[in-house]
Amino acid sequence: MRSIRLIAVALIAIVASSVRAADTYTGDPVHSSLIFKSTHLNNTSHVYGRFNAPKSTITVDNGDLASVEASVETKNVDTGVEKRDNHLRSPDFFNAAEFPQITFKSTNVKKTGDGKYEVAGDLTVHGVTKSITATVTKTGETDDKMMGHRTGWESTFSLKRSDYGMTKLMGLVGDEVEVTFAVEAQRK
Numbered sequence: 354m355r356s357i358r359l360i361a362v363a364l365i366a367i368v369a370s371s372v373r374a375a376d377t378y379t380g381d382p383v384h385s386s387l388i389f390k391s392t393h394l395n396n397t398s399h400v401y402g403r404f405n406a407p408k409s410t411i412t413v414d415n416g417d418l419a420s421v422e423a424s425v426e427t428k429n430v431d432t433g434v435e436k437r438d439n440h441l442r443s444p445d446f447f448n449a450a451e452f453p454q455i456t457f458k459s460t461n462v463k464k465t466g467d468g469k470y471e472v473a474g475d476l477t478v479h480g481v482t483k484s485i486t487a488t489v490t491k492t493g494e495t496d497d498k499m500m501g502h503r504t505g506w507e508s509t510f511s512l513k514r515s516d517y518g519m520t521k522l523m524g525l526v527g528d529e530v531e532v533t534f535a536v537e538a539q540r541k
Contacts, residue, residue: 375419378504378538380409385536387425391514392527400526402432402441404455411506411538418470418489418506421459423534427452445521446514452480460484472508478517485512492535502540509533 387407393400409423427449430441442449459474468491476485492505513528514520 375412375414377541378411378413379541380407380411380423380536380538381503382406382408385409385538386533388533390531391529393525395524396527400432402430402438405429405431407534407536409536409538411504411536413504417464418462418472418491420462421472421474421489421506422457423536424454424456426454446519447479452478457485476512478512478514479519481517483512483516485510500539503537504540505535505537507533507535 382405385407387404388401389403390399390401392398404425404427406429407423407425409421411418411422412420427447428442430438430447430449432438432441441447444451447455454477456477457474459472461473463471463473465471465488470489470491471486472489473484473486475482487508487510489506489508492507494502494504496502509531511529511531514526514530515523515528
């Protein structure tokens with residue numbers, strides 16, 4: 354009987370040691386990018402921009418993506434043209450004074466392949482929250498002596514600004530916006 358108990362304890366210890374707890378990673382805003390592309394003047398050309406200093410928290414459970422939270426301050430919009438950036442911060446677009454943040458919080462994560470996930474969640478822009486689903490790809494992982502344990506993730510998706518109440522200057526500025534969010538995050 355004693356040997357059966359010892360075997361049971363050993364099996365429990367083996368199983369417990371093989372199951373890793375979820376790891377939480379904090380996005381490194383210096384090595385993360387939140388960029389966007391929109392059309393200009395009735396689809397004549399594309400205009401690109403970014404939001405500086407995006408924040409994110411990523412949870413990885415047993416090597417798989419488990420959750421994502423991200424935010425950025427709308428005042429951090431940057432197209433490289435100060436006059437345009439100020440206009441984007443105005444009530445015509447992001448209305449940074451009234452809606453200071455864009456946020457995303459995942460509600461469901463489904464693995465679809467090796468390093469690929471379908472992430473559903475709530476995106477809030479301009480005070481409007483909509484459910485979106487995006488494909489997220491793991492871009493890499495490393496354990497660097499200077500930078501610590503890091504992981505990389507990227508997603509590109511499209512949204513309509515009119516869905517978020519941003520309807521000014523339609524035609525002059527396209528409704529559909531392509532967004533790419535690339536994150537490098539450090540394990541806590």
